[in-house]
Amino acid sequence: MGTLDFIGETCACAAGMVFHPRRFRLGDSLLAFQRAAYDGLAVVSGVGFLLGVILAFQCAAALKMFGVEIYVSDMLAIALFRELGPVVTAIILAGRTGSAFAAEIGTMKANEELNALTTMGLPPVRFLVMPRIVAAALAMPPLTIFHELAGLVGGALVLSTMGIPTQVFWQHVTATSTAFMIVFGLAKGVLFGLVVGLIGCCAGMRAPTTSDGVGAAATAAVVWSIVAIAVGDGLIAVLAWIWGV
Amino acid sequence: MGGVTVAEGPIVSLSHVDAGYPGATILADVSFDIAPGEIFILLGGSGCGKSTILKHMIGLNPVLAGTLTVAGLEWTAATREGLCRRIGVMYQSGALFGSMTCLENVMLPLEEFTRLSRAERRERAMGLLRDVELADAANLMPSEISGGMCKRVAIARAMALDPEVVFLDEPSAGLDPITSSSLDDLILRLRAEKGMTFVVVSHELASIFKIADRAAMFDKSRRAMVALGVPAELRDSSDDPFVRRFFNRGESDGK
Numbered sequence: 018m019g020t021l022d023f024i025g026e027t028c029a030c031a032a033g034m035v036f037h038p039r040r041f042r043l044g045d046s047l048l049a050f051q052r053a054a055y056d057g058l059a060v061v062s063g064v065g066f067l068l069g070v071i072l073a074f075q076c077a078a079a080l081k082m083f084g085v086e087i088y089v090s091d092m093l094a095i096a097l098f099r100e101l102g103p104v105v106t107a108i109i110l111a112g113r114t115g116s117a118f119a120a121e122i123g124t125m126k127a128n129e130e131l132n133a134l135t136t137m138g139l140p141p142v143r144f145l146v147m148p149r150i151v152a153a154a155l156a157m158p159p160l161t162i163f164h165e166l167a168g169l170v171g172g173a174l175v176l177s178t179m180g181i182p183t184q185v186f187w188q189h190v191t192a193t194s195t196a197f198m199i200v201f202g203l204a205k206g207v208l209f210g211l212v213v214g215l216i217g218c219c220a221g222m223r224a225p226t227t228s229d230g231v232g233a234a235a236t237a238a239v240v241w242s243i244v245a246i247a248v249g250d251g252l253i254a255v256l257a258w259i260w261g262v
Numbered sequence: 263m264g265g266v267t268v269a270e271g272p273i274v275s276l277s278h279v280d281a282g283y284p285g286a287t288i289l290a291d292v293s294f295d296i297a298p299g300e301i302f303i304l305l306g307g308s309g310c311g312k313s314t315i316l317k318h319m320i321g322l323n324p325v326l327a328g329t330l331t332v333a334g335l336e337w338t339a340a341t342r343e344g345l346c347r348r349i350g351v352m353y354q355s356g357a358l359f360g361s362m363t364c365l366e367n368v369m370l371p372l373e374e375f376t377r378l379s380r381a382e383r384r385e386r387a388m389g390l391l392r393d394v395e396l397a398d399a400a401n402l403m404p405s406e407i408s409g410g411m412c413k414r415v416a417i418a419r420a421m422a423l424d425p426e427v428v429f430l431d432e433p434s435a436g437l438d439p440i441t442s443s444s445l446d447d448l449i450l451r452l453r454a455e456k457g458m459t460f461v462v463v464s465h466e467l468a469s470i471f472k473i474a475d476r477a478a479m480f481d482k483s484r485r486a487m488v489a490l491g492v493p494a495e496l497r498d499s500s501d502d503p504f505v506r507r508f509f510n511r512g513e514s515d516g517k
């Protein structure tokens with residue numbers, strides 16, 4: 018199955034589900050969501066916290082020269098909500114979930130389970146791919162929010178050691194962040210989640226049925242997801258700049 | 263469900279079929295018809311293309327040349343969905359869904375294609391597992407049962423929707439003689455009760471003589487079907503040394 022065939026079939030399947038929502042495998046999707054979102058909360062929050070701490074230290078070192086360490090909070094809020102939150106969360110999703118999708122589906126392919134589904138009249142795209150892509154996309158907003166909040170907590174902690182009260186920190190954060198900024202970041206996250214899910218499943222469906230095929234598929238899923246996230250984020254940044262948002 | 267719709271003409275028909283993969287013809291110019299209710303065996307040495315030709319019959323791979331019909335229909339995008347519900351397939355590897363228990367594997371087709379309640383589906387799936395003598399493995403995962411047991415669960419799954427034609431790829435490989443013989447009885451019983459057609463890849467000579475109505479034999483070196491007929495007659499009166507040797511378990515009979 019070529020990549021374009023796969024994308025075409027997935028789109029056709031998604032369109033078909035608009036008219037036959039009962040064909041969606043909700044149970045499978047919930048399980049994939051649990052593995053992607055719930056099981057990923059700890060690592061996403063942990064990385065977010067450390068990122069917040071590191072960023073706060075770096076920025077504070079620079080801003081200290083002007084005696085305005087307090088603006089670390091503004092920088093952190095903007096950086097996390099607009100860029101780092103969705104991008105870093107998506108990269109973690111690619112490593113945890115995209116690779117798992119590729120390995121699961123690749124193993125099923127090697128084990129002829131995909132053939133078995135096909136001859137049972139259950140197209141693998143409907144049965145395996147759709148629930149996973151939807152789960153990956155829906156996992157992004159909660160993961161991103163946890164990541165961003167953990168980052169802010171890390172930043173607040175660093176600033177409080179520099180004598181800036183946490184209350185003041187939060188005042189600056191709420192003053193700089195707009196609802197649009199946060200929703201924009203989350204929407205970007207959903208888009209990245211869709212891409213990670215799609216690439217992971219595609220890599221699995223195309224996995225060679227050799228012993229190292231599954232490993233290669235998982236690697237390809239992560240590498241191409243990260244490339245797609247980087248390129249996608251760049252494109253979105255350019256478009257946002259052109260449209261002035 | 264499929265049930266016994268007595269089809270006019272052959273249920274599976276191959277006419278001048280070239281079997282293989284794009285760029286690699288494995289078997290050339292194969293023609294035979296399988297009648298409804300027949301138990302038809304595919305024979306031949308390892309790697310001669312039995313699984314390949316089975317994959318054409320179940321619509322996984324398109325034939326390289328010629329015409330292949332199941333229930334009078336060729337495999338196309340338009341006929342696929344309907345045909346899939348009329349066939350049952352057991353793969354050589356079993357191909358159970360590794361994330362589901364044995365019982366859930368058998369229940370899956372019932373869940374997707376019948377309106378039975380959960381309790382009814384469960385009851386029916388348990389009945390199928392009893393048929394293959396695996397009722398006590400119902401709640402085990404495929405990774406927790408042996409290869410031969412996997413195959414029997416896969417047979418139960420293939421039978422779930424009472425298909426018109428069942429394709430079995432080496433069902434008795436890896437089974438002990440007693441289980442293998444009760445599998446033969448199951449096949450004969452289902453044929454008698456429901457009029458199912460069976461297309462079976464098998465190497466078990468005892469089983470072949472017991473259940474087969476007809477058999478087709480393929481030869482790797484000639485890339486062709488070399489015999490078609492009733493197994494006992496092929497054994498006794500085939501002109502082809504390869505065929506005679508096959509039925510004599512590899513000993514040449516000096517003819």
Ligand SMILES: Nc1ncnc2c1ncn2[C@@H]1O[C@H](COP(=O)(O)OP(=O)(O)OP(=O)(O)O)[C@@H](O)[C@H]1O
Binds near residue numbers: 306312
């Ligand atoms: N995907 C593929 N692409 C190209 N050639 C293949 C492919 N799969 C199998 N073959 C070739 O097709 C030939 C027939 O394979 P097949 O699996 O049909 O054999 P078989 O008769 O089922 O053997 P066995 O009894 O060992 O299962 C083999 O020589 C194999 O090399």
Ligand SMILES: [Mg+2]
Binds near residue numbers: 312313314354431
């Ligand atoms: Mg085979």
